[in-house]
Amino acid sequence: RRMAAAGAATPVGAAPRVGLLYDDRMCAHATPDGEKHPENPERLRAIRRKLDAEGVASRCVDMKAKEAKEKYIASVHTPNHIKLIRDISSKEYDYRRNKTARKFNSIYFNEGSSESAFLAAGSVIEVAEKVAAGELSSAIALVRPPGHHAEHNEPMGFCLFNNVAIAANYLLNERPxxxxxxxxxxxxxxxxxxxxxKMFYSDPRVLFFSVHRFDYGSFYPCEGDASHCFIGEGAGEGYNINVPWEHGKCSDADYVAAWDHVLLPIAEAFDPDIILLSAGFDAAMGDPLGGCCITPDGYALLLTKLLGFAKGRIVMALEGGYNLKSIANSLCACTKVLLGDNFTYNSPRMQPFESTWRVIQMVRDELKAYWPVLSSKLP
Ligand code: 6DK
Ligand code: ZN
Known part of the structure; x- marks a missing residue:
C-alpha cells in the first residue's frame, strides 16, 4: 500500500485511470416549491449528458456515491451544523412552512437535501481516497450541493457541507x-x-489558493482579500493565498497570468502530495452569475498546468457554474485533459487586464517573505 502511494499514479505508457463519480441521488436536492434557482439538478444532468455524448464518460472509471460518515464531517463542522443538515429533510422538519432556510444566507432545502449533502461530502472522500492510494490517476466528483462557502457552523451560498475540506481532513487525519x-x-x-x-487558516499542511471576483469587497461572499491580513495565521501563515479580481470580464489570459506568476511557482515550492480542485465553472463564458469569460480551452489549459504537480494526482470536485452549456463543455474539456488526450489551446489569445498585473504584483509582494520565488521582478 505504501509503495503504491509513493509510486507514480500512472505507469509510463499506460492510459490514465480517471474516476468519474456521478450519482442521480444528488439531483434530489432542489428548491422546495420548484422555484427557479441557478443551482439546480439540471446542472449535473447536463454535464453527464455531454460526457456521454462525447464518448468521454465510458473511458472513465465509473464511481458511485457513498454517504460521508458523521465523524468525518465532524472534522470541519460543529455537531449543531451536522444535526441541522441531518434533520432538515425529515418529516418532523417542515423546511417549507417554518422557513428555516430564510434564516440562512443563500440556502434552500427540500426533502432530498440531507441525503444529497451527505452523498456530496462522501463522494469527494471516496474519489480522493482512491487517487491518494494510486488506484486512480485522477478523478472528477460531480457533486451537489456545492461546498466551498460552508463554514464550521454555517451553511451558506448554496453550500451545506464543505465537501473538499472534509475530504482533505479525511486524507490527513484518517489515512496516514x-x-x-x-x-x-x-x-x-x-x-x-x-x-x-477558514478551515485551514492555521494549518500549514493545506495550502489554500483561491482566485475569484472580489470587486473591492462587493462580490459575493465579500471575502477573499489578498492583503497580509488574510494570508493565514500561526503555523499557517503564508499558506492562504487569494487572488481577488477587481472586476468581472476576466478571461483565460488573466487566469493564466495568475497561474504562471502566483500559483505555479508556489505549488512548485510547496510540492503537494495531492491537489484538490474546487472546480466551479461559474467563471466560464456565458455564466449568469460570474460575468467572466473563461473558455473550455482555458479551463483545459489551467488544468494541464496543474498536472505537473503531485504526480498528476488531482481530484476535481464540482462547485458552482450556472450556464448548462458552459459547464458541460468546460468539464468535458477538463475530463479529456485528465484522460491524457492531446490538447492544443485554440481560443483567441487575449491580453491580461492592467488591473490583473496590479493584483498579481500585490499578491506577490504580500507573500514573498514566505515564498522567496515570488521576489523576482515580473517580466
Ligand atoms: N445568489 C458558488 O457558486 C455559490 O460559489 C455562489 C453563491 C452566490 C450567492 C449569491 C447569489 C443568487 C443569484 C441568482 C439567483 C439566485 C441567487 F458554492 C458555489 F456553488 F460554488 O448570487
Ligand atoms: Zn461560485
Missing part, C-alpha cells in the same frame, strides 16, 4: 497510511472559498 502530508487546494470557482479558507 496513504502518505498524504501536504495538500494543495485550488479554488477556481468565481466566488471566494470563504469556508475552505
Amino acid at each position: 497510511d496513504l502518505g498524504i502530508n501536504k495538500i494543495l487546494i485550488v479554488d477556481w470557482d468565481v466566488h471566494h472559498g470563504n469556508g475552505t479558507q
